[in-house]
Amino acid sequence: MTPSSDSRARPSWLAEQSNLIGLAAIIILFWFLFTSLAPGFVSSFNLFALSRSLAVDIVIGFSTMVVLATGGMNLAIGSIGVCAVMASGYLMQTIGLPIPVAMALALLLGAFLGWLNGFVIVRSGVNSFIITLASASLFLGGMLILSKAQTFNALPPEIAAFGRMRWGGFVSPLLLVALAIGAALVVLFRFTALGREILAAGANPRAAELSGVPVGRAIIIAHTLSGALAASAGLMLVFRLGAAMPSIGQDWLLPSFLAPVLGGTLLAGGFVSVVGTILGALLVTTLRSGLLVMQIGNFWLQLFLGLILLAAVMIDRYRGVYAERRSLGRKTNLGRKESGRRA
């Protein structure tokens, strides 16, 4: 038969969609549940709070997603985020720079720290897990030493004002910022050479290299991007809190992986889903808020989040296995081992 250029025939595309649809279904279900059980859930007050924390969770998720694309990890997201936060605080409060300039510089710092990670990883050839594990405590320690963990609380009032701003009664502008970033990432990964190179480098670095992809460069750029995104997540929190404080970012690890993994991004690298990450974050925020509103939350919340993540990854996994089973006779992990052997 002759090949057709029909892109709908691509199986992984279908898989991706089914994953997203499934996720969306779960989310809608929970919204139904919470609204019917606790009407307050859809009060404009709660929706606003929800949209604001959603915005942050999305960007945190992106920050991890872009590194997962290269098959790596970034455990330093929280640290980079808080470094950017304190920098912005210092620049605005102590130096007195205008807000946009301070923000821009803070983002640059985040990008730089990310670049540092990428550079060391590529140059040393050491696993990104170790490098970012180390740099996480380096960055955090450095920040604490410099800032003496002092909160910057005399920021320009516009900051807090923007954080409290509501559009349409219950949408925080921060959410639109997050979605805008998402759109940009879609373009990056779907429509740019760079994005494709990052994915190729993640899927099979050796093959990509031999096909002329500057793999090292792709990895470094991904980490730089991750740093910038972590910084923007931190800055969003500055807007929300109207202050720059050292406690930001300490608990980002779980959410940063939750969103992309729930959204179907592969840890192995080579495939990301921006929309999936957004939905993943939405699911997490919905649950947090919903469980709290229903009074179950608070102390049991952690447990539920953990279980949901487990459930989600397993469902996803088994759909994958099933898909492979149809073509492959046997326990699927062997084929993978085979091909992984020399890689």
Next chain:
Amino acid sequence: SDNKIALIPGGPHPYFAPWEQAGKDAAKDFGIAAVDFKVPAEWKLNLQTELVESLVTQGYTAFGIFPGDAVGINSTVEELTANNIPSLALAGCAQDPTKVSFCFGTDVYNSAYLGTKALIEALGGKGKIVHLAGLLVDPNTKLRMDAVEKAASETNGAVTVVQHITDTDAQEAADQKINALLGAQKDEIDGLISTAYIPSVVAAKSLRNLGDKRIKLVGIDDDQIVLDAIKDGFAAGTMAQNPYGQGYVGAYALDLLASGTCTVKADAPFVKTPQTERFIDSGTLLISNANAATYKDDLKKITTEIQTSFKDKYLDCK
């Protein structure tokens, strides 16, 4: 009234335990629909704010909050005010400018000052002392340091503060740092003044474990371990705060404010502290072998005094 009032500590901490009972009593005594004690899962600002937000969604009409983060809490408080929900800072203050009606808690400066005084007295007026303080990020810690320094300076040189050890208000940290301190310098120092709950407990334990009655300790709060240490002479005394009173009177005031019958007096006799213009002292006293048995009643007395005089002293009511 049909107000639903929430008392929210900064996170789980034994200090706040009495709030639960205080809330129940207040609800009973003043006929409030509900006064609930809601604890954030951890000492994290975002958990506290999320809890507050969810409680608003659940229809709570007034909040007594311990600002785990004196600044961070303000953005939430602003929203409460925007939805005209009154709120107080209990046990600790929010940093001005703030929209909380007022701050009702221990005058930390005074308490630390009195505590140090007591320690100096126990030392016979001279010696080297070390200050075990709470979180560095908590502005009260700074106040306490100043208070300790002031009390020491009044002995013009006889008593010197060797070191302030901060961030000791968590078990692991306290255990590690205090033991390291005693390990390194137990012979150089004569007295310990602790201005945070956990280091008081840990210090009492360590001294008992060292079997050292030479080093005098004045702690804070009335944890059983500290009280025992006082009984057995491992500690000179401890500064009792009035958490019960904070919860009880706090709930009472919140109820009045939430019902809309009362507003805060413009010219109320607030105390000014570096943190806020509107501070009310919830009372403090020194527990020593003398009053170890009776201090609870003394605190109760203080509480009732504050409560009965509160309305006309601080509020305008129709």
Next chain:
Amino acid sequence: MRLTIEGIGKDFPGVTALDDVSFEILPGETHALMGENGAGKSTLIKIITGLYRPDRGRLLVDGKPVDFTSPRDAIAAGISAVHQERNLIPRFTVGENIMIERPPTRNGVIDFDKVHSEARRFLDMIDPTIDTRTEVRHLSVAQMQIVEIAKALSLEARVLLLDEPTASITGHEADALFAVVRRLRDEGKAIVFVSHKLEEVMAISDRVTVLRDGRIAAAGQPIAQMDRGKIVTAMIGREERVAEMGTRSVDRTKTVMEARNVATSLGHKNVSFQLHKGEILGLYGLVGAGRTELARALIGDARIVSGELRLNGNPVTIPDVPTAIRRHRLGYISEDRKAEGLILTHPIRSNIAISVWRRIASALGLITRADERRIAHPLVEKLEVKTPSIEQAVGKLSGGNQQKVSIAKWLAAGVEILIIDEPTVGIDIKTKTAIHELIGEITREGLSVLLISSDMPEMITLADRILVMRDFAIAGTIENTRRYEPMSREIMGLIHAGSADAAPAAETAHG
């Protein structure tokens, strides 16, 4: 013990590795298993040893059906094997690796003295010089191979499966192995022996079974009734002759690539050769001769430490692979499609377009799937890649079609020089011819090819001239007369000049 293979079938994504394979392995015989690359030999062995489970058919031991769910079951049943790929624990000592299956213990504690003395016994059967206390990671490939064999022997199994045991050892060690094999056979053990080296097979086996494209081409023929010709015919399904490449006129005046006394960071010593425009220059050698490494050095994946490399006459130093491709239009098709060749999880479209992303991207660095299809689609049709869609993930294609995609990638990149390493490993006979013709065609269109292959007939079919490499150096260059017998004799002569005892290694290969 009698091992009966009954209608065994096994599928992999895109390939049917085995189909309705039936034959018997009897006690007290050495049973040779032959077949081209990808015929299914290793797969069959992995099924017998319980690593894979057959999709169809069954195994019988002494007439009783068995179902091995893991290698442990097979081992328990008295079956042991030397697999084709290394299976040693790098940081364990030789002794422990050999005894890993059942380390001798004294009351629950491993008795390492015993481990080493036991291991010694089996190692001595083949090579007494290897120290059982060295860590395996410090051994050479050949030594590792010997440890593997000793490990298999240590199980004292009743059925011993050897998958290309001699692929990377010298004739001397091979002879020792054969002695052991004969002894075991005489003790009534059954030995299955996989090799591409016909001479060995003729020498030691009693019966031979030949697989072709996963099917039985000859089942358990007594070796006495076979000869080289018969076996090869069975293997490749045709008389052994060199396929017609059509008339090839190469203009030897235009030199596109020239190496002058090149030495590399990988250990090559003064390598010199010339590649002319439109020429297919063969590079032959045994496994480990250093051909792949040479290719890596040429494309800038390893450093050239001395001598010079000239492209179209002017000397160049290539810092990295991307530069080789973008600036010098020099491409490399790896011998290991799965690990280095293609991005299996990505669609055909982007696997072909990957090398031109930069070029087709707009000023803003934007590219659309349409752009990629415009590049990929014509090539997919030209090369007749069998696929339901251009969006199909490459991993789901058969080996041959995967290879076509990697060639398409380089045609898309518009390279002028292409280094192709083992183009037809694990590719069935028909696709193999197709790829041969494809290579011939692209060179006629002006591309120049440096062809690395361990497949002698392939080499003699395709190459215009053949470089013979030995121990990371060029042993000599031969004009290809395309007459098989004299050519292969000449090549083998060059390979074994010096190392007289080396085993004859025509059709050496590794999957």
Next chain:
Amino acid sequence: MSQNRNLTFGQRFLANEWSALAVAIVIGLVTLATLSSAFLTEFNLYVMLRSFCVVLIVAFAQMLTLAVGQMNLSVGALGGLVAIAVGGMMEKWGFPVPVAILCGLAIGAGGGLINGLLTVRTGINGFIITLATASAFTGINLGITESIPFYNLPASFVAFGTGRISALPYLLLPPVLIAIALAFFLARTVPGRQLLAVGGNPQAAELSGIPRDGVIVMAHTLSGLLAGAAAILAVAQLGSAQPSIGVDWLLMSFAAPIIGGAALAGGHISVAATALAVVLIVIIQNGMVLAKVDPYWVQFLLGALILAAVGLNRLRAVRAGGA
């Protein structure tokens, strides 16, 4: 692929895991001893040894999963859960100390078992599995305790946590025994070797008839068991069962084995080197307090230490000519 017989002394020294650590430790000891008279006092040594105990076992817990090329992000969470479980059993239900301890260990092992089974059954990356279970364990912990610690523990138990013979805390006994047992287990027993074999080359191990999945489950289970042991020790040390026990274990748990030269890829760990790494970390922390240095430097130095260690390991790999 060079034989390592003909190595220079320098290479041989570089080639063993603990060489650099030993040097670093000696330097650290000497400098601190000279700088601060208090450093070598009996009580200070006691304090150091005491803080050494828990960290060491935590490091071992992580080390075992690293050995098979896995990770256990739930060490801390599991530890916290065991801690409050033990505390609760002793305070609320009045279990006798030994019983409570055994139950605690069982819970730890159980948690590990769950991690292991989920990992091999689903084939999902252990990182994600343990990230999820970590959150679940913490959730249970918080849900049960509402973060209120158990303070009133049996005197005998607390006494064990504080007791000492001159500079030697009773607490030191369990970690030492565990270290010895572990070293023996990994070096001389069949399951121990199988564990390293699977880490070193999973497919080879499987082909050699080693039950790969079983071994991975075992590694996770042991990891959980050790996390539990560490938690119980922590409770004894603090004299109260804090729900917060374990929250700060993660970094340490990876830092020590990695500084000790463990390979994330698996198959290569060293009990001795890991222990030395912990010693070094403890010395640094103690030194910080003595020198009255800003505690934040500990964070910073730990990161630097890890980087230095991996850097050195690569250097060593190059020098010793081993891949």
